[in-house]
Amino acid sequence: MNPGRSIILNRIREALRNNPAPRPHTSHSQADAAAETHGHAQREWLPKVGATLPEQIDLFAKISEGLKTEFHRVPTIDAAHNLLKQLAAAEGWKKIASHSHHDTDSLIQGIDLPVVRTEKGYGIDELESCDAGVTGCEVLVAQTGGVMVSVESAGGRALSVLPPHHVVIARASQMVPDLTAAFEHVKKRYGKNLPSFMSFITGPSRTGDIERILVLGAHGPKRLTVLLID
Amino acid sequence: MATQAADFQTLSRRYTADKPFRAFIQKALGGYYKKRDENKANFQDWQGARDLAAETKYEAVNHLDKYLLEFEQKITARGAKVFWAPNAEAAREYILKIAKENGVRSIIKSKTMTSEEIHLNEALEKEGFGVFESDLGEYIVQLRKEAPFHLVFPAMHLTRRQISDLFQKELGSKATDEPEELTMIARDVMRRKYCEADMGISGTNFAVAETGMISITENEGNARLTTSLPRIHVALLGIEKVLPRLEDLSLFLPMLATAGAGQTMTCYNTMYSGPRQPGEPDGPEQMHIVLLDNRRTELLADAEQRDALGCIRCGACLNVCPIFKNVGGYSYGTTYGGPIGSVITPHLRGLKDWKHLSAASSLCGACTEACPVKIDLHHHLLQNRRNGAKASPAVGEKVAFGGFSLMMGHPALYRLAVVFGRIFQPLQGLVNGTILDPLRAWTGSRNFPKLAPKSFHEQWKKERGGRK
Amino acid sequence: MRISLFVPCFVDQLYPNVAWSVVRVLEGLGHEVLFPEGQSCCGQPPFNSGYWDEARSAARVTMKAFRDAEVVVGPSGSCVTMIKVFYPDLFKGEPDELEARELAAKTHEFSSFLVNVLGITDVGAKFDGKVTFHDGCHGLRELGIKSEPRALLANVKGLELVEMSEAETCCGFGGTFAVKYAPISTAMDEVKCASILQTGAGTVVSNDSSCLMQIRGMLEKEKSAVKSLHLAEILASR
Numbered sequence: 020m021n022p023g024r025s026i027i028l029n030r031i032r033e034a035l036r037n038n039p040a041p042r043p044h045t046s047h048s049q050a051d052a053a054a055e056t057h058g059h060a061q062r063e064w065l066p067k068v069g070a071t072l073p074e075q076i077d078l079f080a081k082i083s084e085g086l087k088t089e090f091h092r093v094p095t096i097d098a099a100h101n102l103l104k105q106l107a108a109a110e111g112w113k114k115i116a117s118h119s120h121h122d123t124d125s126l127i128q129g130i131d132l133p134v135v136r137t138e139k140g141y142g143i144d145e146l147e148s149c150d151a152g153v154t155g156c157e158v159l160v161a162q163t164g165g166v167m168v169s170v171e172s173a174g175g176r177a178l179s180v181l182p183p184h185h186v187v188i189a190r191a192s193q194m195v196p197d198l199t200a201a202f203e204h205v206k207k208r209y210g211k212n213l214p215s216f217m218s219f220i221t222g223p224s225r226t227g228d229i230e231r232i233l234v235l236g237a238h239g240p241k242r243l244t245v246l247l248i249d
Numbered sequence: 250m251a252t253q254a255a256d257f258q259t260l261s262r263r264y265t266a267d268k269p270f271r272a273f274i275q276k277a278l279g280g281y282y283k284k285r286d287e288n289k290a291n292f293q294d295w296q297g298a299r300d301l302a303a304e305t306k307y308e309a310v311n312h313l314d315k316y317l318l319e320f321e322q323k324i325t326a327r328g329a330k331v332f333w334a335p336n337a338e339a340a341r342e343y344i345l346k347i348a349k350e351n352g353v354r355s356i357i358k359s360k361t362m363t364s365e366e367i368h369l370n371e372a373l374e375k376e377g378f379g380v381f382e383s384d385l386g387e388y389i390v391q392l393r394k395e396a397p398f399h400l401v402f403p404a405m406h407l408t409r410r411q412i413s414d415l416f417q418k419e420l421g422s423k424a425t426d427e428p429e430e431l432t433m434i435a436r437d438v439m440r441r442k443y444c445e446a447d448m449g450i451s452g453t454n455f456a457v458a459e460t461g462m463i464s465i466t467e468n469e470g471n472a473r474l475t476t477s478l479p480r481i482h483v484a485l486l487g488i489e490k491v492l493p494r495l496e497d498l499s500l501f502l503p504m505l506a507t508a509g510a511g512q513t514m515t516c517y518n519t520m521y522s523g524p525r526q527p528g529e530p531d532g533p534e535q536m537h538i539v540l541l542d543n544r545r546t547e548l549l550a551d552a553e554q555r556d557a558l559g560c561i562r563c564g565a566c567l568n569v570c571p572i573f574k575n576v577g578g579y580s581y582g583t584t585y586g587g588p589i590g591s592v593i594t595p596h597l598r599g600l601k602d603w604k605h606l607s608a609a610s611s612l613c614g615a616c617t618e619a620c621p622v623k624i625d626l627h628h629h630l631l632q633n634r635r636n637g638a639k640a641s642p643a644v645g646e647k648v649a650f651g652g653f654s655l656m657m658g659h660p661a662l663y664r665l666a667v668v669f670g671r672i673f674q675p676l677q678g679l680v681n682g683t684i685l686d687p688l689r690a691w692t693g694s695r696n697f698p699k700l701a702p703k704s705f706h707e708q709w710k711k712e713r714g715g716r717k
Numbered sequence: 718m719r720i721s722l723f724v725p726c727f728v729d730q731l732y733p734n735v736a737w738s739v740v741r742v743l744e745g746l747g748h749e750v751l752f753p754e755g756q757s758c759c760g761q762p763p764f765n766s767g768y769w770d771e772a773r774s775a776a777r778v779t780m781k782a783f784r785d786a787e788v789v790v791g792p793s794g795s796c797v798t799m800i801k802v803f804y805p806d807l808f809k810g811e812p813d814e815l816e817a818r819e820l821a822a823k824t825h826e827f828s829s830f831l832v833n834v835l836g837i838t839d840v841g842a843k844f845d846g847k848v849t850f851h852d853g854c855h856g857l858r859e860l861g862i863k864s865e866p867r868a869l870l871a872n873v874k875g876l877e878l879v880e881m882s883e884a885e886t887c888c889g890f891g892g893t894f895a896v897k898y899a900p901i902s903t904a905m906d907e908v909k910c911a912s913i914l915q916t917g918a919g920t921v922v923s924n925d926s927s928c929l930m931q932i933r934g935m936l937e938k939e940k941s942a943v944k945s946l947h948l949a950e951i952l953a954s955r
């Protein structure tokens with residue numbers, strides 16, 4: 020253990036001792052923000068989300084439009100498969116990457132392209148040369164138009180960010196209202212053993228670093244397609 | 250005069266004289282205001298969200314030891330190493346040591362202001378490591394050998410033409426006026442760097458004590474690549490960035506996005522707890538967290554200004570600051586510019602050399618109003634002024650305000666002074682605007698008002714005399 | 718009501734007509750106006766520069782002058798902020814902290830007093846022309862005054878209010894800042910004046926004379942035809 024640890028901890032304790040800071044000027048500081056109900060307290064202030072699934076899907080669709088996420092609702096996995104084939108043809112994909120997962124397997128089954136699978140490890144250059152990454156996800160977040168992925172649900176860390184087109188497959192049952200619900204979902208699913216990587220993906224990669232003008236596909240995917248099976 | 254204060258005067262004079270530059274900055278921020286307002290309006294109650302954010306930070310910062318220890322314990326259990334760095338030097342040395350021990354050759358970085366603060370790139374380059382900034386704006390300023398202009402928009406001061414010229418010169422690319430083409434040039438260069446790098450260095454936006462995670466917010470995907478592909482991940486983390494609970498991110502992520510860039514959510518908000526775990530397909534073999542104090546504890550000890558440690562570095566206070574918008578990021582001469590920089594730099598680097606930044610404000614309070622975590626920024630500027638005057642009063646000011654308070658403390662003296670003022674004003678007219686004019690700083694650009702022939706005091710006495 | 722008038726020192730010296738306008742409006746509404754002559758300056762200049770001891774000396778005189786006042790009204794968001802917001806800070810832990818708090822509680826900015834205390838938005842004023850309103854920062858952000866002056870202006874016969882895009886942007890005055898950092902202060906003034914000119918208004922109105930001094934200084938120097946008036950002057954016109 021490095022000596023810095025006790026140095027810093029001592030400084031912190033010294034600084035906090037005898038030095039109560041004034042409470043922030045807030046309208047409800049007395050409430051003391053009870054830790055237990057915290058996530059739910061936030062819901063009073065954050066953007067509103069409808070309680071029903073159709074409302075949530077509509078909200079997700081609306082936000083996706085603004086984000087330039089290509090959001091498609093499809094009735095069946097077969098319909099999703101056909102859409103994927105159209106995308107492959109339109110963009111002239113030569114190679115794709117994916118991972119074993121119930122829905123991704125059915126989605127890419129029978130597609131006439133070489134597939135790099137990441138779950139057992141892969142070469143970086145091999146993945147880099149793929150035209151699309153096809154993944155599942157943990158949940159879709161209605162409030163933000165986000166896709167929550169993790170190691171487990173998206174074939175590792177890089178599959179959903181390195182190829183230029185990221186295609187996500189999800190079921191309507193995976194729609195949750197907000198980030199709080201997304202965190203509840205992963206805690207329920209993994210308990211204390213959360214994946215080492217989880218990410219909220221909200222639209223295709225972007226930058227505004229040149230004159231604050233929006234450009235898609237800075238370093239991550241230029242396109243993000245979300246296929247939702249109703 | 251301290252050199253920092255003189256430099257600020259010189260640079261701010263130069264930048265404010267450059268009207269096209271000021272107009273360029275104003276214009277660049279125009280889109281931000283619009284998007285920010287739209288997104289704020291989507292909140293059911295933005296002010297309520299700010300209150301909750303301020304309270305959450307209050308709780309975290311006032312129990313900092315507890316939450317840091319919890320964070321350390323949780324993330325260590327996942328195989329990450331936590332290094333506590335009391336100062337910049339310790340942090341640099343540790344990172345250098347890791348790089349050397351592991352035979353690192355090439356280093357890729359994602360945006361981190363903390364690394365600017367500890368001058369990490371210079372230290373790594375001096376030891377022969379190739380260091381590449383992957384964030385587009387950071388890459389541009391790195392090629393120009395400049396510091397970031399703004400906490401969040403590092404290259405906002407440059408035109409596309411300047412960037413095109415830079416890429417032509419440094420990368421041999423062809424000239425273009427299209428931001429999209431320029432972005433793709435950088436994308437192609439960086440792709441190779443990600444695949445080759447052995448070490449990725451990132452910053453951290455939030456650390457979560459409950460789950461032992463760090464959370465990184467970004468738009469480009471460069472941080473995700475930086476933390477996924479190289480075999481070593483080093484994350485720099487200011488000690489103040491810890492939050493108690495995972496759910497706290499449900500509030501902070503949308504607020505950071507809205508305040509920082511006018512977005513609903515930033516494109517990627519990624520949480521990491523440890524290096525690649527057994528059975529996982531990818532990710533670094535090693536993860537190092539460098540917990541940096543570097544005088545943050547001095548700010549912590551100042552109870553009056555402790556809330557400034559709640560800063561989430563969103564840059565909102567810069568974007569609304571009329572000083573920042575007119576003098577730009579480089580006038581400050583600090584890592585952290587704008588209002589938050591003016592508040593914390595005296596704590597991080599010494600009051601004596603940096604108190605002038607607290608004086609260089611009209612105290613309009615736009616920063617405080619914009620701050621998503623309700624840091625009392627402009628009042629802290631007042632406190633810095635008070636602390637500065639107490640520690641080392643400016644002789645002229647002390648005398649002037651001594652005289653002032655003597656006069657104002659004695660209404661009769663005040664009225665006498667007024668009579669003198671009335672005699673002197675015609676004389677000032679003789680020297681108006683010239684070097685002899687004591688009011689020259691004012692009259693260079695503005696007419697000075699004429700004293701009324703009779704003050705209100707005198708008029709009232711004459712007209713209503715006798716009545717109180 | 719017996720209203721004690723608080724006249725900031727620069728209003729006293731430079732703009733006595735603003736103070737008289739306040740007197741006329743309040744008397745016109747049937748109130749008695751007193752002017753405690755012991756007042757000098759609220760102490761803001763030394764306070765803002767960090768010289769709190771000196772600020773307290775000046776502030777004590779103001780506190781003494783208004784000790785017996787029932788209610789105190791001043792035509793400047795900035796100077797009222799000094800009393801209302803900063804006196805309690807300035808006197809924290811001092812023997813006269815309580816007195817500072819009492820004065821803070823009974824002191825009001827002019828437009829806020831009319832609307833929020835007296836409940837009046839129409840004072841029967843008449844002013845022909847297009848005006849734009851500048852929100853002084855202290856009034857706006859420290860005292861939360863935004864709708865009050867607008868409500869009052871809306872009832873002035875013949876007056877048309879056009880909002881400028883930068884209404885809430887600081888004019889760049891900021892006390893000694895305007896002289897110590899003149900180039901920055903001037904740049905801010907330029908932004909403000911450009912925004913005023915863009916509205917096509919013939920008059921810029923504010924509830925703070927110090928901002929108007931800064932704005933007017935540049936408009937006059939640039940020989941602009943745009944006039945500037947304090948809100949009280951508009952409300953006192955008939």
Ligand code: SF4
Pocket residue numbers: 508559560561562563564565566567589616619620621622623624626
């Ligand atoms: S002080 Fe507040 S507004 Fe400024 S960068 Fe920090 S969090 Fe954002």
